[in-house]
């Protein structure tokens with residue numbers, strides 16, 4: 244299992260959280276997505292290392308932006 248953490252800007256409510264959770268969950272190998280709304284921290288649990296570009300694309304698809312890691 245691999246855990247990686249990203250910072251996402253623009254999420255303001257539980258609806259945003261569900262949108263990001265839903266998109267990121269679609270990435271192959273992702274088993275769990277935990278989001279802290281206040282800090283914007285998104286923790287992704289996966290079966291193996293993920294391509295950060297996939298995370299960025301999924302978050303972008305949901306309408307938000309990953310600020311870290313660049």
Ligand SMILES: [Cu+2]
Nearest residue numbers: 255256258259
């Ligand atoms: Cu919202």
